[in-house]
Amino acid sequence: MYTESIENYLKAIYEIQKERGKVSTNALSEKLGVAPASVTSMIKKLSEKKLLTHKRYQGVKLTQSGQKIALEVVRHHRLIELYLAEALGVPWDQVHEEAEKWEHVLSEDLEDRMDAALGHPTRDPHGSPIPSRDGTIIELDSIPLADMRPGQHGVVAEVSDHDPNLLRYIGKMGLYPKTRVKVVSVEPFSGPITLKVGDASHVLGAEAAQYVFITDVKGNPGEVI
Amino acid sequence: MYTESIENYLKAIYEIQKERGKVSTNALSEKLGVAPASVTSMIKKLSEKKLLTHKRYQGVKLTQSGQKIALEVVRHHRLIELYLAEALGVPWDQVHEEAEKWEHVLSEDLEDRMDAALGHPTRDPHGSPIPSRDGTIIELDSIPLADMRPGQHGVVAEVSDHDPNLLRYIGKMGLYPKTRVKVVSVEPFSGPITLKVGDASHVLGAEAAQYVFITDVKGNPGEVI
DNA sequence: AAATTAATTTAGGTATGACTAAAATCACTT
DNA sequence: AAGTGATTTTAGTCATACCTAAATTAATTT
Numbered sequence: 001m002y003t004e005s006i007e008n009y010l011k012a013i014y015e016i017q018k019e020r021g022k023v024s025t026n027a028l029s030e031k032l033g034v035a036p037a038s039v040t041s042m043i044k045k046l047s048e049k050k051l052l053t054h055k056r057y058q059g060v061k062l063t064q065s066g067q068k069i070a071l072e073v074v075r076h077h078r079l080i081e082l083y084l085a086e087a088l089g090v091p092w093d094q095v096h097e098e099a100e101k102w103e104h105v106l107s108e109d110l111e112d113r114m115d116a117a118l119g120h121p122t123r124d125p126h127g128s129p130i131p132s133r134d135g136t137i138i139e140l141d142s143i144p145l146a147d148m149r150p151g152q153h154g155v156v157a158e159v160s161d162h163d164p165n166l167l168r169y170i171g172k173m174g175l176y177p178k179t180r181v182k183v184v185s186v187e188p189f190s191g192p193i194t195l196k197v198g199d200a201s202h203v204l205g206a207e208a209a210q211y212v213f214i215t216d217v218k219g220n221p222g223e224v225i
Numbered sequence: 226m227y228t229e230s231i232e233n234y235l236k237a238i239y240e241i242q243k244e245r246g247k248v249s250t251n252a253l254s255e256k257l258g259v260a261p262a263s264v265t266s267m268i269k270k271l272s273e274k275k276l277l278t279h280k281r282y283q284g285v286k287l288t289q290s291g292q293k294i295a296l297e298v299v300r301h302h303r304l305i306e307l308y309l310a311e312a313l314g315v316p317w318d319q320v321h322e323e324a325e326k327w328e329h330v331l332s333e334d335l336e337d338r339m340d341a342a343l344g345h346p347t348r349d350p351h352g353s354p355i356p357s358r359d360g361t362i363i364e365l366d367s368i369p370l371a372d373m374r375p376g377q378h379g380v381v382a383e384v385s386d387h388d389p390n391l392l393r394y395i396g397k398m399g400l401y402p403k404t405r406v407k408v409v410s411v412e413p414f415s416g417p418i419t420l421k422v423g424d425a426s427h428v429l430g431a432e433a434a435q436y437v438f439i440t441d442v443k444g445n446p447g448e449v450i
Numbered sequence: 451a452a453a454t455t456a457a458t459t460t461a462g463g464t465a466t467g468a469c470t471a472a473a474a475t476c477a478c479t480t
Numbered sequence: 481a482a483g484t485g486a487t488t489t490t491a492g493t494c495a496t497a498c499c500t501a502a503a504t505t506a507a508t509t510t
Binding site: 024025026036037039040041044056057 | 456457458459460461
């Protein structure tokens with residue numbers, strides 16, 4: 001078994017790799033809230049353990065075994081998030097923080113029990129895919145709500161869970177995964193977006209719209225006014 | 226918040242205090258699986274934090290605040306044990322090990338949610354009392370099954386959870402908390418005990434009988450044959 | 451091509467919580 | 481009262497994972 005710290009590094013690397021492609025020392029430092037120098041020495045250790053490859057000044061890349069462990073941690077994290085939401089009614093803006101602690105102490109046996117209790121789910125409360133036990137993960141292809149044009153509609157696929165305030169804000173207008181949305185108008189200069197969620201109309205700030213991902217986008221794209 | 230290590234020491238001290246009265250360095254060393262010297266230095270630290278008092282070569286005693294924390298950890302532990310058994314169907318011989326890890330990462334919020342989901346329970350799966358949030362704990366007074374005489378009957382109050390094998394053994398004859406038992410005969414020289422559990426008859430080894438505690442003991446005590 | 455700035459690494463330290471080996475103290479026995 | 485053995489403490493180390501400050505390398509500007 002690996003230390004909690006190692007698990008956190010691997011997960012962070014996996015997530016940065018997915019979001020931005022390249023994984024730099026600084027990016028890790030920021031994501032993990034530790035000094036860059038600390039990242040460098042941990043990278044050295046993980047590299048010795050063959051969990052990642054590292055080219056000096058060039059960033060890191062997970063090896064097969066590194067990715068396998070990262071995905072196990074991600075699976076734990078997301079299963080726990082869903083379990084907490086479903087079984088214990090924890091609001092979706094709080095599940096992430098709890099899961100950050102639980103993910104490191106979940107045994108395989110309990111993972112299986114939670115998985116079964118939830119009916120082998122594929123998405124966590126924010127819409128992120130839950131990797132299967134063998135490390136398969138199916139990403140929906142989606143675009144940020146911020147990139148949609150007036151007249152287009154689609155379905156919420158995923159919402160970033162990095163900020164509880166954002167989640168509460170988004171939750172207030174019902175933008176949960178699987179919800180249908182239609183873009184009514186978009187203000188220019190990255191202005192707010194007006195949209196329809198069911199019968200209700202909402203105005204969403206441009207920054208928040210960066211963090212809501214929409215799939216199944218259809219409709220004639222109109223002009224940004 | 227205190228470290229996991231500190232929480233473990235406080236819980237161990239609490240438990241030894243309850244079982245044997247005096248809490249020696251060696252007893253702690255053995256219970257925690259660390260060297261006696263390590264215990265000595267941790268005692269020094271806990272003493273500085275006013276979580277316990279220590280007389281050199283004489284053992285330790287929890288202070289009020291030390292006991293409060295110990296009982297919080299015990300509450301976490303036992304609530305989790307019960308939750309795992311009830312909500313996820315974890316067998317009673319496995320809940321202890323899982324709870325050892327979970328107890329340190331349970332937030333107060335989740336504690337409340339589990340507590341509510343379980344209907345504010347008072348006993349864990351082994352029959353041990355779950356301290357209330359304010360640190361009240363109600364111990365049943367009970368005697369070891371090993372001390373019962375033929376003809377006596379009573380109700381299983383509690384079973385020691387220190388050994389999964391013991392729990393499986395005891396579980397096989399249905400000696401769960403709240404089960405009625407009647408002692409049929411007792412062999413001399415700490416020999417096996419024959420008992421009735423419901424309609425079934427079982428023979429229990431003397432050592433195991435040390436770890437099963439019976440309450441509400443009644444009936445004419447006969448001779449040990 | 452040199453200079454500036456940003457990113458990364460090296461060097462040297464710290465706190466935690468373990469360890470071993472040796473010394474001190476206590477509790478008994480004779 | 482002295483000696484023996486068990487218990488406890490002291491002293492000195494070690495690994496993990498973090499830190500700051502300084503040095504190095506890379507990338508960008510002039």
